[in-house]
Amino acid sequence: MADVPKPPDAPLQIQLDDEVANGQYVNMAMVNHTETEFTLDFIYVQPHQVRAKVRSRIILNPKHVKRLLLVMQESLASYEARFGPLGPSGEGPSMN
Incomplete structure (x- = not known):
């Protein structure tokens, strides 16, 4: 069986919608993990507030x-x- 040439990979086209493009401001991050995955939580803490x-x-x-x-x-x-x-x-709050 002859080797069939592989076509070149097309460049990845990444879409960025308007809401995501605006971004989110955060000033704290928390990282947790299991054996198979990491979870990154990005948090906004307002000054003088007890909730974030x-x-x-x-x-x-x-x-x-x-x-x-x-x-x-x-x-x-x-x-x-x-x-x-x-x-x-x-x-500010610690990054843990």
């Missing part, structure tokens, strides 16, 4: 978390090279 609202929940498999971590580290290094290093902030 989860604005977005993202569920990822561990391989995607690893890739996300690597790209975030690269992006942060690029940011700090351009704007200067960031120190840990003692203000």
